Amino acid sequence: MARKPTKSGKIRLTEVAKLAGVSPITASRFFRNPDALSLAKRERVDSAVKELGYVPNLAARALASHRTEVIGVVIPSLTNSVFADVLRGIYDSSEQSRYSIQLTNTRYSILQEEKMLRLFRAQKPAGLIVTGINQTAESRAILETMDCPVAQIMEIGDSPVDMMIGFSHYDAGFAAISHILEQGRRRIGFLGARMDPRVQRRFDGYRDAMKAASLFDPNLVVTTTVPTTVTLGGTLFADLIAKTPDIDAVFCVNDDLALGVLFECQRRQISVPGEMAIVGFNDLEFMASAVPSLTSVRTNRYEMGRHAITMVIDAIEGRRPREPVLDLGFQLMIRESSTPQTA
C-alpha cells in the first residue's frame, strides 16, 4: 500500500506470478475466473497484485483472447438531451457489469456513423448499440458481419440487424394529433427542426392523422434542417403564424421548440391554451413546470437505454432474448397547454 506507483517498473503478470509462487497462467486465471483457484493461491496472487501495484495490459489481453469488455454506443448527438437520458439508462445498468462503455457521436451524419463503425470493427467490441435504422449500406454491412450482439435503439422497424429497442414515432405523432383533434382544434400547425429520420416519421404521423380528418394543409407545416433550439421554436412559430394566421394549435417535434413557441406566445400576448394549443414531444422535465404546463409525448428513454444494454450484455453471455424486437411505447402527457382553460 505504501509502495509508490512505479513510473519505470514494468510489472507484468509474470512478475506477479513469480512473487505469488504460481505459474503465469494461474495468475491470469485470478482475474478471469477467480473461483477456479484454490483459496490459498487466490490469496497469494491477490496480495502479490497489491504489493506490486500490477496493472493489467488490456491490449495484450485483447490480442490473446480475441475479446474485449467494451460495449460501443453510437448516438447522433450529445447536445440533444433526449440521448442523455438514454445514456443514463445505459450507464446505470452497465456499471454493475464487467463491461465498460465506449461512446461516440455522429452529429446526425450517417457518413460519420460509418466511420465510427469502421473504428469499432477494428476494436472488436463485445457488443454494440447504435441509434436508429437508417444506416448506409456499408454501415449495415459492417453491423451484419460484426461478430458481436448489436442493438438498434430509439425506434423500431422491419428487419433488425439483430436486436431492436424503441417505439413507433409514427404512432406517437399520430396519437398526439388525434388528441389535439379531439379537443376540437382544426388548424393544427406542424413545427419541425433537424428533420432526422425519426422526426420525419413523426411528421408522417401528423400528416396521416390530418389527412384522415381531411384537415391536412401544406400551409400548416414549417420545417427546417437546422438543429433545434428554444429560440428556433419562436422563430418557426413566427413564420408559421405569418403564413397561416388562423392556426389554433401547434404540434412541435420536440419540447425545446414547444417552449420557444410558448415564449413567443407570451411575447405576442397570444393566450395558451385559449387561442393556441401547444403540444411537444419527449416530455422533458421542464414541460410539467411551465406556465401553463405543456402537453407532450413521453418517450421511455431511460428504459430504452436500460433494456438495450441489458439485452446486449445478456446476448454476449449467451442469453439471447426470445423476442429480439422490444416496443417500449409512449404516453401522451396531457396538460394545460392543450386542454380547455380550467380557471
Place this chain on the structure above:
Amino acid sequence: MARKPTKSGKIRLTEVAKLAGVSPITASRFFRNPDALSLAKRERVDSAVKELGYVPNLAARALASHRTEVIGVVIPSLTNSVFADVLRGIYDSSEQSRYSIQLTNTRYSILQEEKMLRLFRAQKPAGLIVTGINQTAESRAILETMDCPVAQIMEIGDSPVDMMIGFSHYDAGFAAISHILEQGRRRIGFLGARMDPRVQRRFDGYRDAMKAASLFDPNLVVTTTVPTTVTLGGTLFADLIAKTPDIDAVFCVNDDLALGVLFECQRRQISVPGEMAIVGFNDLEFMASAVPSLTSVRTNRYEMGRHAITMVIDAIEGRRPREPVLDLGFQLMIRESSTPQTA
C-alpha cells in the same frame, strides 16, 4: 449474434503484404507513415488492403507499439447540458485528428472517477481530459503517474496535474452578485442544487460579495444536494420565499433553476423583474428567449472543450504549451430579468 458472412478467413497484415508483394513491415508503414513508401508500393498496398477488406487489429497495434490513439475524457454527467457543450468542442477538434475520444461519466462520484481512471490507466490512452480539481488522493496519484498529457477542465486552481483549462467560479459568482447589487437590490437569495465543488465555489463568491456589502444573511440561502431540474428551481424558490418573504432578487447556480424560478413567479403572479430579479448561471440557449429574458453568466464551454483537446493533442505530439493554465473567463449577460422594467 449478427450472423457471419462467408467464412472469409483471417486477413492479417501479412496477407496484405503478400498480395502487394512487399514485406509486412512495409505494409505496416503504409498505415503509420505512408509518405515513407515509394509511390509504387503505396499504391500496391492500398489496392491489396481494399481487395482483401483488411481491418487492422488495434489490440495488436497497441501491444506492439505501446501506444494507442485514444484520448480519454472523464466528466461528471451526461445529463447536465453544460458538459454537452464542452464535449461538442472536444469532438469538433478531435475529428480532424487521428485520435478518437473515449468518454466516461462519473455521476459526480469521485469514487466512480477513481474507478474510471484505473480503467484508463490499464488502457494506456494517448491523453486524458478530466473534470475539475477535486480528485481523490488515489486518483491524483494515477493522474500524476500516467504516462500521457493530462488536462483538467471546467475550473482553474493551484497545482495542476499537468494542464488546466477553465475559469474561476468564485469570480463568476462574485461578479453576478456585484451586478445585482448595482441594480439596487439588497435581499438577494441564493438557490443551489447538487452543490458539487464548482457550485460550492460559486456560493463562496456570492457569500463574499454579500459580506462585502454587509448584506449576507443565512436566511437568504437555500441549497440541496439533489440534482438540478427546472421543477426543483420552483420548489427551492418556494422554500426561500416562505423562509424569507422580503427577498428582491435570486441568484441561481444554474439556468435550469432560474427557469424554474421564473415559472414559479408566473404562477404566483410575482412580476419579474419588478418585484423579483432573477440571475442564472451558464447562459444556456433558452435564457435569451424567455419572457422576460433571463440574465446569466456565460461560460465558454465550447471553447473550453476545444482548447483542452487541442492542448492535449499538441502535447502528445511534443508541442507543449508554454503556459499550462488557461483561464477562459466568463461574461455577464445582462438581460431583462435583472434590470429596470423598460416598458
Place this chain on the structure above:
DNA sequence: CAATGCGATGGTAGCGCTGTCAATAATTGT
C-alpha cells in the same frame, strides 16, 4: 571516381497475455 549521405525496404524479435490440453492432486462411489 570513390566517398558520403539518405531514402526505401526487410529481417529479427518480441510486446504481455491467454487458449488449449495434458498432467497432477483431491475427492468420491461402491
Place this chain on the structure above:
DNA sequence: ACAATTATTGACAGCGCTACCATCGCATTG
C-alpha cells in the same frame, strides 16, 4: 481400498503487429 471422477495447475505456442537496426541502391559531392 481402488478405480473413476473432478478440481487445480502448468507447458507450450502463439495472437497480429511494430521497434530496432541492418541493408541496399541511388544521388550528391569534391
